[in-house]
Amino acid sequence: MNTVNRIKSLFYPEQYQGWGRKRKYFEGWYFKVLNRERTRAFAFIPGIAMDLNGRKHAFVQVLDGIEKKSQYHTFDASLFVPSPGRFELTIGPNRFSSTGLALDLPGIKGSLSFRDIVPWPGKWYSPGIMGPYTFAPFMECNHGIVSMDHAVEGSLEIDSEMADFSGGRGYTEKDWGHSFPSAYVWIQSNHFESEKISFKASVARIPWLTGSFTGFITGLWFDRKLYSFTTYNRSSLKRFIINPSYAEIEFDNPLWNLVLKAYTDRPTPLASPVRGFMEGRIDESMTSEVDLQLRDKKNDRLIFSGKGKNACIEISGPTETLIPR
Secondary structure, three states: OHHHHHHHHOOOOOOOOOOOOOOOEEEEEEEEEEOOOOOOEEEEEEEEEEOOOOOEEEEEEEEEOOOOEEEEEEEOHHHEEEOOOOOEEEEOOEEEEOOEEEEEEOOEEEEEEEEOOOOOOOEOOEOOOOHHHHHOOOOOEEEEEEEEEEEEEEEEEEOOEEEEOOOEEEEEEEEEEOOOOOOEEEEEEOOOOOOOOEEEEEEEEEEEOOEEEEEEEEEEEEOOEEEEEEOOOOOEEEEEEEEOOEEEEEEEOOOEEEEEEEEOOOOEEEEEEEOOEEEEEEEEEEEEEEEEEEEEOOOOEEEEEEEEEEEEEEEEOOHHHHOOO
């Protein structure tokens, strides 16, 4: 049954991918939610972690982006219960799916629902954001988008105070494998001047059969269209300038050119996977900004220019290894 579930889920990246895995494996989902006023910004990260010896636990990590603090709640691995054939997950009394979440954690209780979900488009031979790399069996870290953008409804009780998230916006993605890349940059925002615009970019050092290479997956959802720049769709990384407080990256393909300038705010430490267990550390800001300019190369026309607020940014490892050569 685990083999059947694993094969079926391969074509639906949002679903649990770890059927039958017993060691050196992690899988986690990232639920970003902000209220309408953007005075509350949280990331809820449920998942499972297994070390080299088969020791395992489930977890729900909480990032409070405004207060810049995080908590890591552990659960017995037996309480991690994914549903076959769909993305639906329980960890003890906590429930997660593409259409919402319900939390019963120390200091945070309540439920949120999501509507008007925007998945990353895919085809059977190129499911999800990984494209053909979905079928590479030895990737150290795989990536998936559950929703680029959606409306949030509901409320949470946070430290005995009710917080209304109705009218807010959300974003959901996931990772699975055994370790995060040795070096990477990740930037995301879906809070631009107008609603229903979302952006994400990741540039990472990817181990491969003959060594390693710099891979990237970037997309701008604007005017009901996804403008994508990926390693596998004839796109290139033309410029890469980065330091702890600033990033400037240019992507290019035969159709479009995209330039981003990101300004990082003070980050908060989070646990991250190393050989399956959550023993590493990364730093993430949820209060950064990113400026975007997207041009149509054929007509030399500016398609989009805008500033994304409440941008999430992670910069990790020796980023000089990501510079195109």
